[in-house]
Amino acid sequence: MNKMKLDTNNRFQIMYAFICIVFVGLFVRMSYMTIIQGDDFYSVAENKVYKKIESQAPRGEIKDRNGKLLAGNRPSFTVLISQNELVKEKINDTALKLMEILRNNNEAVSDDFPIKNNGTELFFAFDEKISQWKEKNDIETNKDAKDSFFTVVQNAKDQGLIEVTEEEHAVDLQKKLNDAGFYPPISVSRWEFTEEIRKQEWLAKYKIKDKNIDASAAYKLIKEYYEIPDNLNDTKVRDILLIRDMLKSKGYFQYEPVQIAVDVSKKTVSTIEELSIDIPGVTVQINPIRYYPNGSLASHILGQIGRISTQEEIAKYVNEKKYNSSDIIGKTGIEKKYEEILKGKNGYRRVQVDAFGRLINSIDYETPLSGDTVYLTIDSDLQKVAEESLKKTLELIQTGGTYESEWGNVRLRKNNKIYNKAASGAVVALDVKSGEVLAMASYPDYDPNIFTTGVSASDMDNLMPENLNDPLSPKPLYNIATMTSVQPGSAFKMITGLAALESGLDPNYRIKDEGFIEMGGRRFGCWFWNDYGGKHGEEDLVAALRDSCNYYFYSISVGYDYAKEKPLPVEMNSGKILDMAKLFGLDDFTGIQIEEVSGKVPDPKQKLEETRKALYYSINAKMRNYFTDITSSSPLYEERINKIVSWMDENPSRTELINRMKELKVKEDLAVEIAEYVKYSYYNQGTWKTGDTFNLSIGQGAHAYTPLQIANYISAIANNGYLNRVTVVDRIEKYDKSDIDKIERKSEEIPVNKDNLEYLRRGMIDVTDEGTAKEIFQNFPIKVAAKTGTAQKSGKIPAVDEEEYLLSHMRDYRVDKTQAVNLANKLKSESTENLASHRYLRRAILELNPSLSDEDINRFKDNYDNFAWFVSYAPHDNPEIAVVSLIFQGGSGGYAGPVAREIIAQYFGINNQNEDITTSEQEQVDENSTN
Structure with missing residues (x-):
């Protein structure tokens, strides 16, 4: 117990x-x-009761170096609708009345409702965007997200834009594509199109779980969801759905008003105010809107703005920097680079809401603060002249006209040949002492105002290149000055000359121009010989620059006097030329604050790799029916192709190569053909040879530089050997003018003999005095140093529709069209590659007629014309400004000269100087004339 x-x-x-x-x-x-933790929990509780409705801050201004406005703001009327002020039973009526007002006044409405009508049926905008993207990228409509992604990868690889290894993960490939400027709308983690994911999320808002539902069925369910009567016509139904969907998209944030239309007219505002009783919840608010008072002036520098849209922008601005998802941001140019400085600080209205997010009361208000002002280094007057003269030059080259000017007329036609494909180009003007961009134009251009309230589909179509397959097709949104790198032609010869001088070449050493140098069965001719059968005779460095004598530069590039058949008293090679190019910044970014690519100094090792790739793609298409025992669909086919490519490193003899082909079971009658083809067209071309150095010395070959890089290199010659860090921004001023942040100017001395630079400058002065640019500057009052450059562009211009091109020439290829199409479909079905349809059709043609080559198939396409370069600085004795112009397919370097001349004249204030005479002075002139 x-x-x-x-x-x-x-x-x-x-x-x-x-x-x-x-x-x-x-x-x-x-x-x-x-x-x-009391304060923290109190804050949480407060946030559940009090919310902030933001008011947009005016975006910071962008001005030129003299304070002239380039990008500012103007007030605009924005129509808003607030859900908390709507009468639930009358939302549909309010929506109809509001949309009627807007439509009657032709106002643009933010139409984001994703079910649309093409006149015959309803469809999802999500699906349309996927289809349009596929069409633009030449991807079959039935391909899923994964296949589409790898098609883009393959296409980018084929174009040499990215390098791909077999073991790379899709995420790594996606980054490579992004770096190359490709943004496939695909989630590689889910292997779904991002638009498909958005579609599923949107349907889920209406509790529609069937992701395969068609647009018509979804439309009917959503119509029932909002209790829209059947007696309304389709236009009115869709108007209601548009407004209701916008309101629903706010979710818990229904206290925030929804923006329905932007930049509406005063007539619309007055109508809304008159009918305010009939449309409760609808208000008009004055918001700042971006405004570019000069239209397209400096558009490629200023850039464009737009709503946050891409996944990258959402991650950066919404998730990381806490922007609103509906915010406007800079997409390109200065607008993008200085986004956070220009944005300003939004104001807000603090409100009290209930548990459902509905507004109860307004508490307080904070005024928005404007963004800071960015001052550029450009002069807007000089920029205007640059753009107008560039456009004028292009138009005249296309018609073979004459550039008329008070400084002399220049005929833009050579031997009666008209370069009618000269439709785009760029010009850059730099301060040679500071690296400041004084003007920079790219044509065609665009008006950034069209992006401020949302660009229309028709406007966007007008901004797209006409030929998506042609890399030189004019692109209004593309800044050629900083984003396109091409061969510089003779504009590069100063680098070759300086490399030889630095190696010990006597600048007065004379080499006799014999017209051409024969090397490996090929003639490397001077332009004077090629065009007219002429010879320059004895040339030293200054004279060779004046006359742009290829023969001289061929000789000094390898340290050999071919006229005298003896070595020069200096040791020279391609490496010294390439090293000199790097010293002048041609292998690096310039430092400008807007988007730019870095041109690339050639690498002799790279030639072997590029030739290897070219060989692979060539024989992969050519040899599909060359083997006795396998077809192109066999796994062994790829293995054998790679084996043939691997032989390039050893470059076996012709006989040995024929025997190896037979051992690989190449058909007896084709073994010799393919052996000779790979040996003489590829193996022998893979290694760096004297001919490559010749091409290198005159700016041909694998050179690729932007106009901005070339302008900075010319500045370094003019300023006696200092490579500037380029800037297009002068200073940043706080919105309240309390602080100014001046952009630091930087330059680096190039380790070369200053006396040698003087010989380059003398040669460039002689170009305008008596050389290839004499006609342009013979009447010009300021002494200008210059160099013309004509760079060859090899290859054929791709067809707008490659498949249609191939089908239209089947008879010329001696191939039956039906057989070719059937074989192409068969190859496509058997292939593991994700290639465009026209690629399979091309393979089919080559199989049906093995005697053809890719060159034979492309022979009906037009050839590219030469690039026209003009590089200059002025004045010659105390340089201030360097101007470089590039005309795509402009034919001759001198044709780009008038652009530079007009800019230099404007810079020194001598344009239209007769117009500056005052009335009294003019009377005196008239009196003296009479006497």
Whole structure:
């Protein structure tokens, strides 16, 4: 009995102790929460009750170096609708009345409702975007996200834009594509199109779980969801759905008003105010809107703005920097680079809301603060001249006209040849001492104002290149000055000359131009010989620059006097030329604050790799029916193709190569053909040869530089050997003018003999005095140093529709069209590659007629014309400005000269100088004339 009593007491004591521990723990926890974390929990509670409705801050201004406005803001009327002020039973009526007002006044409405009508049926905008993207990228409509992604990868690889290894993960490939400027709308983690994911998320808002539902069925369900009567016509139904969907997209944030239309007219505003009783919840607010007062002026520098849209922008601005998802941001140019400086600080109206997010009361208000002002280094007047003269030059080259000017007329036609494909180009003007961009134009251009309220589909279509397959097709949104790198032609010859001088060449050493140098069965001719059968005779460095004598530069590039058949007293090679190019910044970015690509100094090792790739793609298409035992669909086919490519490193003899082909079971009658083809067209071309150095020395071959890089290199010659870091931004001024941040100017001395630079400058001065640019500057009052450059562009211009091109020439290929199409479909079905349809059709043609080559198939396409370069600085004795112009397919370097001349004239204030005479001065002139 006592034992039972003892056990009972123990249990009570244990229970009592446990209860005490629990209460002590609760007390400690409550004390911690109220004393230590009290402020945090209070803040959380407050945030559940109080919210902020932001008001947009005016975007910071962008001005030129003299303070002239380039990008500012103007007030605009924005139509808003607030859900908390709507009468639930009358939302549909309000929506109809509001949309009627907007439509009657032809206002643009933010139409984001994703079910659309093409006149015959309803469809999802999500699906349309996927289809349009596929069409633009030449991807079959039935390909899923994964296949589409790898098609883009393959196409980018084929174009040499990215390098791909077999073991690379899709995420790595996606980054490579992004870096190359490709953004496939595909989630590689889910292997779904991003538009498909958005579609599923949107349907889920209406509790529609069937992701395969068609647009018509979804439309009907959503119509029922909003209790829209059947007696309304389709236009009115869709108007209601548009407004209701916008309101629903706010979710818990329904206290925030929804923006329905931007930049509406005063007539619309007055109508809304008159009918305010009939449309409760609809208000008009004045918001700042971006405005570019000069239209397209400096558009490629200023850039464009737009709503946050891409996944990258959402991650950066919404998730990381806490922007609103509907915010406007800079997409390109200065607008993008200085986004956070230009944005300003939004104001807000603090409101009280209930548990459902509905507004109860307004509490307080904070005024928005404008963004800071960015001052550019450009002069807007000089920029205007640059753009107008560039456009004028292009138009005249296309018609073979004459550039008329008070400084002399220049005929833009050579041997009666008209370069009618000269439709785009760029010009850059730099301060040679500071690296400041004084003007920079790219044509065609665009008006950034069209992006401020949302660009229309028709406007966007007008901004797209006409031929998506042609890399030189004019692109209004593309800044050629900083984003296109091409061969510089003779504009590069100063680098070759300086490399030779630095190696010990006597600048007065004379080499006799014999017209051409024969090397490996090929003639490397001077332009004078090629065009007219002429020879320059004895040339030293200055004269060779004046006359742009290829023969001289061929000779000094390898340290050999071919006229005298003896070595020069200096050792020269391609490496010294390439090293000199790097010293002048041609292998690096310039430092400009807007988007730019870095041109690339050639690499002799790279030639072997590029030739290897070209060989692979060539024989992969050519040899599909060359083997006796396998077809192109066999896994062994790829293995054998790679084996043939691997032989390039050893370059076996012709006989050895024929034997190897036979061992690989190449058909007897084709073994010799393919052996000779790979040896003479590829193996022998893969290694760096004297001919490559010749091409290198005159700016041909694998050179690729932007106009901005070339302008900076010319500046370094003009300023006696200092490579500037380019800037297009002068300073940043706080919105309240309390602080100014001046952009630091930087330059680096190039380790070369300054005396040698003087010989380059003398040669460039002679170009305008008596050389290839004499006609342009013979009447010009300021001494200008210059160099013309004509760079060859090899290859054929791709067809707008490659498949249609191939089908239209089947008879010329001696191939049956039906057979070719059937074989192409068969190759496509058997292939593991994700290639465009026209690629399979091309393979089919080559299989059906093995005697053809790719060159034969492309022979009906037009050839590219030469690039025209003109590089210059002025004045010659105390250089201030360097101007470089590039005309795509402009034919001759001198044709780009008038652009530079007009800019230099404007810079020194001598344009239209006769117009500056005052009335009294003019009277005196007239009197003297009479006397």
